[in-house]
Amino acid sequence: MAEGNVFRRIHVYDCRSQKTNKDKLLETSGLDYNGFLRLLRKTFAIKSHETFVLATTDRTVLKFDNFEELQDDSTIHLLQHEDQPLVVATEERFKFLPHYDTLIRSGMNEYYASEGQNSLPFALAELIDNSLSATAKNTGVRTIEIRMIFDESLGKPALIVLDNGHGMTSQMLQNWAVYRLSKFMRKDSDQERYVRPDPVPRSLNSDISFFGVGGKQAVFYIGDSTRMISKAAGCPDVHELILSKEDFERKTDNKEDIYTGVIKNRMPCDYSHVKKNDERFLHRLIEEESGKESFTAVVITGIFPKHIAFIKEDFNVLTRRLTHIYHYYIHGVNGKDMSSSSTISDPPEIEILINLAEKPPRCPRYVNLREVETDMQTLYINSAVDTFEFKASIAQDGGAVEGAIRYHPFLYDKETYPEDPDVVHAVDEDDDDNESRVLHQARGNRPIFDCFWNGRLIPYTTVSEFDWCAPSKGAKELAECYNRISGVLFTDDKFPVSTNKLTFMELEMKLKHKDTFFTRVVNGQKQRGNMQKEFTQWLKNCHEKWDKQVQFLNYKEIITRTDV
Amino acid sequence: MAEGNVFRRIHVYDCRSQKTNKDKLLETSGLDYNGFLRLLRKTFAIKSHETFVLATTDRTVLKFDNFEELQDDSTIHLLQHEDQPLVVATEERFKFLPHYDTLIRSGMNEYYASEGQNSLPFALAELIDNSLSATAKNTGVRTIEIRMIFDESLGKPALIVLDNGHGMTSQMLQNWAVYRLSKFMRKDSDQERYVRPDPVPRSLNSDISFFGVGGKQAVFYIGDSTRMISKAAGCPDVHELILSKEDFERKTDNKEDIYTGVIKNRMPCDYSHVKKNDERFLHRLIEEESGKESFTAVVITGIFPKHIAFIKEDFNVLTRRLTHIYHYYIHGVNGKDMSSSSTISDPPEIEILINLAEKPPRCPRYVNLREVETDMQTLYINSAVDTFEFKASIAQDGGAVEGAIRYHPFLYDKETYPEDPDVVHAVDEDDDDNESRVLHQARGNRPIFDCFWNGRLIPYTTVSEFDWCAPSKGAKELAECYNRISGVLFTDDKFPVSTNKLTFMELEMKLKHKDTFFTRVVNGQKQRGNMQKEFTQWLKNCHEKWDKQVQFLNYKEIITRTDV
Ligand SMILES: Nc1ncnc2c1ncn2[C@@H]1O[C@H](COP(=O)(O)OP(=O)(O)OP(=O)(O)O)[C@@H](O)[C@H]1O
Ligand SMILES: Nc1ncnc2c1ncn2[C@@H]1O[C@H](COP(=O)(O)OP(=O)(O)OP(=O)(O)O)[C@@H](O)[C@H]1O
Ligand SMILES: [Mg+2]
Ligand SMILES: [Mg+2]
CATH class of the missing domain: 3.10.20.90 (Phosphatidylinositol 3-kinase Catalytic Subunit; Chain A, domain 1)
Incomplete structure (x- = not known):
């Protein structure tokens, strides 16, 4: 000192x-x-x-x-002396710059695990969110690639998220690094002011940036150093920026300004500054810049070993989870219907490609999320025989929610309600001789609804049921049928989510408010009828038309034999 | 410009x-x-x-x-010309100071509502956490007061959290304002280095500060301006500091340094600087400083109307929720046992006092959380007839969890398993004539365990069951008994929680790991027996000893009458 x-x-x-x-x-x-x-x-x-x-x-x-x-x-x-009181108050100026852990640790205790889920997909989703926002106005195919390079012959482990979106100018890249600078706070001169997108079906508006923290939380959750490489259309230069834990520590030790960084402006394809041998993989990435009008690459290194282990061991879980989150972006408003050969036409396609390169002889793996067929949404959609659509209007603030309930029939000798391939069920194995069997089949105690915000899944908010589709309020003879439904809810950002995008703030409270009004929708037209009646009728029809073996006929009551 | x-x-x-x-x-x-x-x-x-x-x-x-x-x-x-490529790269220095929303909005989308709970108690809990930490070494009674002043005759609405803890020196108060400066990062010169507390039963170690964000998140979730007033033992001066949204906005407009503040050093009881009429309530607060060796007061103003409404309308919910969170701090390791007249002796008592002052003629309300008798923990403890204690050891990292399961018997004509007084059950009302009745009684589908971290409740993490206490694995004739148990789990901070302290990061995953080892504990002694056997035996004993009307005797199967 x-x-x-x-x-x-x-x-x-x-x-x-x-x-x-x-x-x-x-x-x-x-x-x-x-x-x-x-x-x-x-x-x-x-x-x-x-x-x-x-x-x-x-x-x-x-x-x-x-x-x-x-x-x-x-x-x-x-x-005058050591204990003299301050007869007149004094004022002391001080600085309280946020600690650099604001960036470095922002994601650490944010993406948590629930129901046995690994939380890496939630961090990757933040980066995909950014790429979806950046490619929203693409005229051609929107491409988002996640490349995981775990092959020492190419350098140290790296995870790259690459998109062909609008890219960032130097100023935008500078803003990227500013924690909590949300699109709502950016000043006019920086870039165009934020314009709220028009309503679109199921809120697939690609407008998923919100708090100004997601990217930073995600990259430092995954690793300890990030290189952002970006080029905006119309500008011939590529901009590069590195944020790393090591840099922050060095600046602190040297008593330098913590929040000062350097952007490199260079020609496309110029990798002369990448000299470290363990970053060789960057050469190819930078060579690929040739001919690209605009792009952004997020290059994360210093990846934490537990993430590497998960990616290698559970690659299928990872791709399934991501597909579930972005199902409707990938497959369009109606989701992946495997029976229909129709492709989405109008908005340009979104390709999300996941690539894992391990050291040979291990083969590299390529998955286009569009081809994943075992994500929960695909399973729900393709085991459903009918769909009940509805809208909910929240009286207080005019928020609107779109919803759909799907029927998964009983076929011959079993329920067709899909199981999550990644959830290990410890219970119910040796259970088939007591009364819980009937209830635990099909959906069981699980909530009915998955919830989507601006088109992407908010993974830890589920809604169990509404009054009009609650088994306990419904017709007794349809008891099993209530167990054969799954559902989805779609909201826009009028319904706030938590900063980590894992939960809605109060969706369920709002939906269950007594003034919330539900209407059935048929072919895009709102129906007038009473919701509960409409639903019960639909359920009954499903039952009669699709269930292929009636388990209980005129079910009335249980008689318990106390005499045995 | x-x-x-x-x-x-x-x-x-x-x-x-x-x-x-x-x-x-x-x-x-x-x-x-x-x-x-x-x-x-x-x-x-x-x-x-x-x-x-x-x-x-x-x-x-x-x-x-x-x-x-x-x-x-x-x-x-x-x-040379507009489109000339950068043959040689250039470097550009820039600043990326976190936006002031880092502080102002840090709590906004953090404390979310689930299961119909209002989230204000979670923000208040962060302030109580800080006061618990600060009073940990008190020799006398530890007092934490929450005063809510909604009486215009005293000034604008204010919420004050006041404790008689060690207080803060000027330097500590400066550190308070530094976002993400956790106790682990503070430099030696600032204050004594962090020492991990010794293990204590149920981890009631009062060591609840962790991330360096809680206080800031909480105060700006509750209102838009905070005055910190603190005095450390041994120093005759009181230190004061104001952080407010308005200040941040003004500094931004004037292009001043955002993260520069002013601490006022003054004599105790000197309120000459409080001139605004709408802050009159501060006069009394400051007058109370007389004779106090050390204290901290957090004074929040600009309180958001929805919080004022909740506090006024749901005062009982608020006090109940807080009591539930801090039950074991307030009542000691064994909780509030209303049948025993014993009081906690050894560690100094903790008084958490909640006071709501509204405009006369409305009477002010005073609640000492120790007197609340309707929080869930009190209900569980006092409806329980026996307790099964255990420990879990996590193989990977040596983490240890203490747990207890309580039995709530069936008495004559009803279950004694307590209901949460604040949860409105929409379902199951008109349900008493079908088979779900039996299952939905007592605990029903709710998880068994509430989870405590360093002694305080983490409200949104529950653990449903373990293999050895899962109904599906247990003896069929005890099926209803499995539904009559509630439980608590206690961990220390070896099990990380999310920054908002609403959830554990991966407690359930760790506990359900195949290498996690459970042991029964009787009178503080670990038992050798097989866990499932021990538990089943205990459950059976409870059933035989305490259930006062056996509902099902030698229950065997359900016969469904398809003939009616
Ligand atoms: N792939 C990308 N392409 C173009 N711009 C990007 C990209 N990723 C980030 N940005 C820019 O950087 C900003 C900051 O990103 P970040 O994810 O940290 O916060 P955010 O997206 O604004 O909000 P949220 O907290 O909701 O993610 C974005 O608003 C966007 O302007
Ligand atoms: N009532 C108090 N009395 C004394 N010191 C306090 C009090 N409240 C806060 N502090 C000091 O201010 C620091 C910052 O508090 P804050 O709640 O923002 O973060 P933290 O408690 O360190 O971590 P966490 O994010 O877990 O709450 C504390 O570590 C403590 O040193
Ligand atoms: Mg983002
Ligand atoms: Mg704290």
Whole structure:
């Protein structure tokens, strides 16, 4: 600490008397404690016989040895004696710059695991969200690639998210690094002001940036260093920026400004600055820039071993989870219907490609999420025989929710309600001889609805049921049928989500509010009928038309034999 | 923006040739565009007939009118022509200070509502956490008061959290304001280094500060301005600090440093600086400082109307929820046993007092959380007839969890398993004539375990069951008994929680890991027996000893009458 005679100004309050207090700023460069005392006596006209004490605002008395430790711009009190009260208050300026953990640790305790799910997909989703937003106005195919390079012959482990979206100018890239600078706060000069997208079916508006934290949370959850590489259309230069834990630590140690960075502006395909051998994989990535009008690549290194292990061991789980989250972006408003050969036409297609490169002889793996057929949404859609659509209007704030319920019939000897391939069910194995069997089949106690926000899944919010589709309120003879339904809810960002995008803030409360109004929708037309009646009728029809073996006919009651 | 001739330095890269690129720093004070051009021609020896273009790194060409807008320290390119590629890369320094929403909005989308719960208690809990930590070493009673002043005759609405803990020195108060400065990161000189507390039963270690964000998240979730008032033992001065949304906005508008604040150092009881009439309530608070060795008061104003409404309308819900969260801190390791008259002795008592002052004639309300008898933990403990204690050891990291399961018997004609007084059950009302009745009684589908971290409840993490206490694995004749148990789990901070302290990161995954080892504990002694056997035996004993009417005797199967 003893930096000796560096430039240092100290605010001194003369607290000895009861006069109004104003501090004096003393320049201490070149002064040791005794020199400072001389300056002080002169400045405050301290008489030679007068005793006094100098203390920090924490009442640490200043002496020859700790005087050196005073920081520039600090405040001290000139007192008659050590315990003298501050008859007149003093004011002390201080800085409270957020610690760099604001960026580095922002994702650490955010993406948590529930129901046995690994939380890496939620971090990757933040990066896919950004790419979806950036490619929203593409005229051609929107391509989002996740490349996971775990092949030492190419360099250290790296995870790259690459999109062909609008890219970022240097200024936009600078803004990217600003924690909590949301699109709503950006100043006019920076880039075009945020315009709320028009309503679209199922809110597939690609407008998924919200808080100004997602990207930073995600990259530092995955690894400890990130290189952003981006090029905006119309500008011939590529911009590059590195944020890393190591840099932050070095700047702290050197007492440099923490939140100062450097952007590199360069020609496309110029990788002359990438000299480290363990970053060889960057050469190919940068060579690919040739001919691209605009793009963004997020290159994460220092990847935490547990993520590498998960990606290698559970690659299928990862691709399934991501497909579930973006199902309707990938497959369009109606989702993946495997029986129909129709392809989505109108909006340009979204390709989300996942590539894992491991050290040979292990083969690289390529998955286009469009081809995944075992994500829950695909399973729901393709085991359903009929769909009941509806809308909910929230009275208080005019929010609207679109919903659909699907029927998964009983066929011959089994329920067709799909099981999540990644959930291990510990219970119910040896259960087939007691009464819980009937209830635990099909959906069981699981909630009916998965919930989507601006078209993407919010994974930890589910809605169990509404009054009009609750088994307990419905017709007794349809009891099993209530167990054969799954559902989806779609909202736009009028329904806020938590910063980590894992939960809605209060969707269920709003939907279950007594003034929330539900209407059935048939072929896009709202129906007038009573919701519960409409639903019960639909359920009954499904039952009669699709269930292929009636388990209970005119089911009435249970008789318990207490006599055996 | 046109600030004209202010002090401004601009980095210029000469990109016209292929030489190694180094920028030159040009001082533009007093220069308009033409003056700057002259300086530039001279500096870079631009020949008089030579054409060139000046552009920002976003490739905006600089002209007379936009030249003024360049910020101090910005970087520009000197190019042969507009589209010239950057043959040699350039580097551009920039700042990326976190936006002040980092503090202001940090709690906004963090405390979410689930299962119909209002989320205000979770924000208040963060402030109580801080007070618990601060009072941990008190020798006398630890007092934490929440005062809610909604009486216009005293000033604007305010919420105060006041404790008699160790208080903060000026330096500690400065650190309080630093977002993400956790106790683990604080430097030696600031205050004593963090020492991990010794293990104590049920981890009631009062060590609940963790991330360096809780207080800030909480206060700005509740209102838009916070005054911290604190006095540390041994220092005669009181320190005060205000953080407010308004200040941040003003500083931004004036282009002042965002993260600079002022601490007021003053005598106790001196409220001469509180001049605003709508802050009159502060006079009394400050007068109370007399004779206090140390304390901290968090004074929140600008309280959002929805919180005021909730506090007024649901005061009982609020006090109940808080009691549930801190039950074991308030009542000691065994919780509130209303049948025993014993009081907690050894560690000093914790008093958490909630006071709501509304405009007369409405009476002020005072609740000591110790007297609340309708929080869930109190209900569980006092309807239980026996307790099964156990420990779980996590193989991977040596983490340990203490647990207890309680038995709530069937008495004569009804289950005694307690209902949450604040949860409205929409279902099961008209349900008593079908088979779901039996299952939905008592606990029903709800998870068995509430989970506590360092002694305080983590409200949204519950654990449903373990193999050895799962009804599906247990003896059939005890089926209803499995439904009559509630449970608690206690962990220390070896099990991380999310930043908002609403969920554990992966408690359930760790507990359900195949290598996790459970042992029964009787009178503090670990037992050797097989867990499932021990538990089943205990459950059987409970059933035989306590259930006062056996509903099903030798229950065997359901016979469904398909003939009616
Ligand atoms: N792939 C990308 N292409 C173009 N711009 C991007 C890309 N990723 C991020 N950005 C820009 O960086 C900004 C910050 O991204 P970040 O994910 O950190 O926050 P956000 O998306 O604004 O909000 P949220 O917290 O909801 O994610 C974005 O708003 C966007 O302007
Ligand atoms: N009532 C209090 N008395 C004394 N010190 C306090 C009090 N409240 C806060 N502090 C100090 O301020 C610091 C910051 O508090 P804050 O709640 O923002 O974060 P934290 O408690 O460190 O971590 P967490 O995010 O887990 O709450 C605390 O670590 C503590 O040193
Ligand atoms: Mg984002
Ligand atoms: Mg705290």
